[in-house]
Amino acid sequence: AQTVTQSQPEMSVQEAETVTLSCTYDTSESDYYLFWYKQPPSRQMILVIRQEAYKQQNATENRFSVNFQKAAKSFSLKISDSQLGDAAMYFCAYGSGAGSYQLTFGKGTKLSVIP
Amino acid sequence: SQTIHQWPATLVQPVGSPLSLECTVEGTSNPNLYWYRQAAGRGLQLLFYSVGIGQISSEVPQNLSASRPQDRQFILSSKKLLLSDSGFYLCAWSSQPNQPQHFGDGTRLSIL
Numbered sequence: 001a002q003t004v005t006q007s008q009p010e011m012s013v014q015e016a017e018t019v020t021l022s023c024t025y026d027t028s029e030s031d032y033y034l035f036w037y038k039q040p041p042s043r044q045m046i047l048v049i050r051q052e053a054y055k056q057q058n059a060t061e062n063r064f065s066v067n068f069q070k071a072a073k074s075f076s077l078k079i080s081d082s083q084l085g086d087a088a089m090y091f092c093a094y095g096s097g098a099g100s101y102q103l104t105f106g107k108g109t110k111l112s113v114i115p
Numbered sequence: 116s117q118t119i120h121q122w123p124a125t126l127v128q129p130v131g132s133p134l135s136l137e138c139t140v141e142g143t144s145n146p147n148l149y150w151y152r153q154a155a156g157r158g159l160q161l162l163f164y165s166v167g168i169g170q171i172s173s174e175v176p177q178n179l180s181a182s183r184p185q186d187r188q189f190i191l192s193s194k195k196l197l198l199s200d201s202g203f204y205l206c207a208w209s210s211q212p213n214q215p216q217h218f219g220d221g222t223r224l225s226i227l
Contacts, residue, residue: 004158033213045159045205045218091158095213101147101166102174103216105158 002027004094006106013082014114020067021077021109023092031097034068034075039108040088048090051075053097079111087113117142121206121219129227134179134193136222138206141187146208148189149216150181153203165189201226 003026013019025034036048051059051068058066063083067076079086092106121138128134140146147166151159161174163181171181178197182190189206203223207216 035215043203043221043223045207045221047215047217050215097213101149101164101172101209101212102161103159107158 002029002032002094002096002104004092004104004106006090006092006109008109009107010110010112012112012114013079013086015082015084017082018078018080019082019111021079021090021092021111023075023077023106025073025075025092025094025104027073027094027096029096029098033095033097034066035093035095035103036064036066036075036077037091037093037105038086038088039091040085045091049077082113084113084115087111117146117208117217119206119208119217119219121222123222124220125223125225127225127227128196130198131195134191134196134200134224136191136204136206136224138189138191138219139187140189140208143187143208143210145186146210147212148183149207149209150189150191151205151207153205153221155202159205163191196226198226200224 005024032053034051038046038048049061063080065078089108091108093103095103118141149164150162165183179193205221206219209216
């Protein structure tokens, strides 16, 4: 079974600075998908970014980018120019490429943004 | 555009009472639908998913059940709630497996 580990329960960053959230996963599959979700205090889960394992190029969405290291099974999220609205819980998630409907989530990292 | 609605937003129920949480999706047909539970300080646990009307797969055996009476309607139920059923329940949909799942606003369920 796949597992997703987020080793940083809490992180903080100064406004306008850059922060990197870590995620590692364990799998024997070669085809899979990885996601980062954001959950602000309002509790709604919002998709931040998606990465297909077969793509070598790291995904980017505006200020959010990932560092996908397939051999190391690492999928970190970099937030540039941090804003107060970035404060939230961030969850890393794994989806099997074998047509599985289940996403496996990490336990999350709580990000605080200091003005 | 697609939207997902989930209600109620909060619910306080006594132990042993029944439960019905509803989720509907608009703007798409034949979505894959999911129910998750999020305990305090933890990640999401998949409870049920459905790939079509009347088709329910359970990931975690418990006193909860799910039903899909219509294409875009997903209901989470219980006949008798337990204290351990407290938590934050999220409904989600996706167009296909491994496509991003889009979540509703969630229901905070407190059992007294």
